[in-house]
Amino acid sequence: MNQIEKTVLEKLDIDGLLQALDRLVQIPSLDGSPEERTVQEETAVLMQSLGLDVETWEIDFAKLAQHPDYTAEVARTSGLGVVGSYGQGNGPSLILNGHTDVVPAGELDRWHYPPWRATYNPADGNVYGRGALDMKGGLCCGLFAVKAIMDAGVQLKGRVHVQAVIGEEDGGAGTLAAVLHGPQADAAIIMEPTELMIAPAQAGAYNFRITIPGKAAHGAMRFEGVDPLEKFLLVYQAILDLEKARNADAAHPLFANYPVPYPICVGKIQGGVWASTVAETLTFEGRYGVKIGEDPVAAKKELEEWIETAVQTDPWLRENPPVIEWWGAQFDPAEIRVEEIVVVETAVSFQEITGHTPKIQGMPYGADMRLLVNVGGIPTLMFGPGDVRKAHQPDEHVPLADLKTCAQTLALTILRFCQIAES
Numbered sequence: 242m243n244q245i246e247k248t249v250l251e252k253l254d255i256d257g258l259l260q261a262l263d264r265l266v267q268i269p270s271l272d273g274s275p276e277e278r279t280v281q282e283e284t285a286v287l288m289q290s291l292g293l294d295v296e297t298w299e300i301d302f303a304k305l306a307q308h309p310d311y312t313a314e315v316a317r318t319s320g321l322g323v324v325g326s327y328g329q330g331n332g333p334s335l336i337l338n339g340h341t342d343v344v345p346a347g348e349l350d351r352w353h354y355p356p357w358r359a360t361y362n363p364a365d366g367n368v369y370g371r372g373a374l375d376m377k378g379g380l381c382c383g384l385f386a387v388k389a390i391m392d393a394g395v396q397l398k399g400r401v402h403v404q405a406v407i408g409e410e411d412g413g414a415g416t417l418a419a420v421l422h423g424p425q426a427d428a429a430i431i432m433e434p435t436e437l438m439i440a441p442a443q444a445g446a447y448n449f450r451i452t453i454p455g456k457a458a459h460g461a462m463r464f465e466g467v468d469p470l471e472k473f474l475l476v477y478q479a480i481l482d483l484e485k486a487r488n489a490d491a492a493h494p495l496f497a498n499y500p501v502p503y504p505i506c507v508g509k510i511q512g513g514v515w516a517s518t519v520a521e522t523l524t525f526e527g528r529y530g531v532k533i534g535e536d537p538v539a540a541k542k543e544l545e546e547w548i549e550t551a552v553q554t555d556p557w558l559r560e561n562p563p564v565i566e567w568w569g570a571q572f573d574p575a576e577i578r579v580e581e582i583v584v585v586e587t588a589v590s591f592q593e594i595t596g597h598t599p600k601i602q603g604m605p606y607g608a609d610m611r612l613l614v615n616v617g618g619i620p621t622l623m624f625g626p627g628d629v630r631k632a633h634q635p636d637e638h639v640p641l642a643d644l645k646t647c648a649q650t651l652a653l654t655i656l657r658f659c660q661i662a663e664s
Contacts, residue, residue: 242593242653245395245661249652250594252392255645258385259368261287262644263359265341265377266370272342272411273315280341281321284380284405291388293325293403300418308421310616312412314448314569322418323405327387332399332660335583336429336619337387337651338416338609339380340409343372344633351635367638374639375632379432379625380405382644386651399659402426409609412570416609420617428583428658429613430651432625434632437643437650438600439591440623441584442495444503445531445574446607447541450524450566451476451548453558455512458519466519467557469512473523476563479551480505483544484530493533495576495603502605503530505544526568533574533603541567572607575614575621583620583658590653591624594646604629624650 242250264287270280281297288295300320305311328334346356354360354369361368368378383403390397402424406415433440453473458466484505496502505527512523531540545565552558577584579601591599604623613621626643 245393246653246656249389249393249395249656250649252389253645253648253652254385254388258381258644258648259359259361261384262368262373262378262381265381266359266372267357269357270342270372271345272408273317277342277407278319278321281323281405281407284341285323288323288325288384288403291384292391293327293387295323295325298322298422302414305414305418308417310417310612311414312569312571313408313414314411317408317414320407320415322415322422324419324424325384325403326400326424327391328397328400328659329662330400332397333658334400334402334424334426335655335658336402336404336426336613337383338404338406338429338431338613339376339383340406340415340609341377341380342407342410343375344410346371347635353636361641366641368641368644369636369638371637374434374627374637375629376433376625378627378639378644379434379647382626382648383432383651386648386655389652390655395656396662397655397659398662401655401659406609413572413609413612416612417616420612425617426619428581429619429621430583430587430654431608431610431621431623432647433604433608433623434625434627434629434639435604435623436628437591437624437626437646438602439584439587440602440604441579441581442533442576442603443574443608443610443623444496444533444603444605445535445537445611446570446572447529447531447567448526448569448571449529449544450526450568452522452524452564454522454561455520457521460517460519463519468519469523470520472555472558473525475551475555475558476548477507479548480507483547487532493603495601496605498602499605503532504605505529530605531574533576535574537573570607573611573615575611577614577620577622581620584622586658587622587624587650587654590657591650594649594653
């Protein structure tokens with residue numbers, strides 16, 4: 242590292258980062274809620290206070306919904322796009338992308354810390370709160386990496402753009418809007434929780450819904466009806482068998498460390514209207530893991546055909562087949578070459594910050610990376626603080642040490658990718 246780079250790292254304001262994170266976590270920005278706009282407005286104010294050039298715009302959801310890559314689980318009529326920028330713009334440009342929407346806190350009595358505050362526990366070094374990990378913490382790392390560069394008085398030859406987006410959790414509408422609105426860039430980094438691994442690939446994930454018909458009957462005469470729960474067990478076993486088959490030959494090197502790189506998860510089951518009545522239908526929903534490079538149509542057809550084959554063994558289902566729907570979030574897989582400049586620069590920066598060789602590994606979850614890569618044509622990786630295993634559950638948390646390392650690595654990467662302007 243040269244002296245300018247060392248000065249930038251010394252300027253990193255971790256206390257300010259934690260204060261900003263607390264400001265954002267306090268806003269319960271659930272998908273589709275009014276607070277989605279509130280958190281974007283607050284983020285824009287934060288960007289302005291840090292000295293970035295800030296642009297906000299209204300997202301036209303009626304128009305956006307017509308795009309072939311638009312998916313969403315929540316109906317929206319309005320939303321705010323936010324981007325903060327810094328640099329001269331005469332050199333390479335870099336996007337830092339982070340989403341501000343969060344999932345619900347769930348049952349509050351299961352939390353040991355307030356879900357809507359960013360609480361630092363010095364005993365274990367973690368920062369707790371809904372969104373602290375996924376992914377307001379990562380967004381703040383990007384913002385304060387840029388702030389450190391500005392505080393050090395360093396001008397960039399190129400330009401760095403920090404995108405704050407909504408709707409990632411339910412399909413990526415905010416990033417799609419940002420890709421179509423601009424600005425464009427030569428590369429991008431999404432600060433999703435990757436355990437500080439560099440991820441040049443993300444698996445796909447498609448939401449599905451399957452409805453199994455039954456036949457209603459009085460509970461006292463249940464054998465005169467057809468219980469769809471019993472039929473669900475047959476269909477679910479077929480899904481488990483398919484998951485095993487699909488992952489048996491999942492030989493992609495970036496996913497070799499996962500026991501099941503492309504999981505199929507059933508997360509919601511509903512059926513019946515009365516305790517003493519055999520249910521007329523059972524509906525269940527889940528997410529379908531999709532392989533890198535896999536054709537989306539072929540992937541979906543495989544699930545449909547696998548279930549169709551399974552139901553042929555059951556007389557009722559053969560005559561009353563389940564109905565399969567693909568709905569809500571549809572995250573296509575995405576991948577870039579590990580030789581891309583942004584991957585190399587991030588890896589070298591991480592190694593100089595930590596003294597350790599970074600792990601380069603694909604992420605098994607769907608994310609907005611595929612929109613920047615597949616729609617925007619922008620080489621994009623994911624790199625961020627914390628472990629996604631701690632997201633979407635009580636006591637969500639991110640290690641403070643990860644926040645610091647991430648922000649430092651981003652600052653160094655920005656300096657080298659966007660280039661320091663000559664004084």
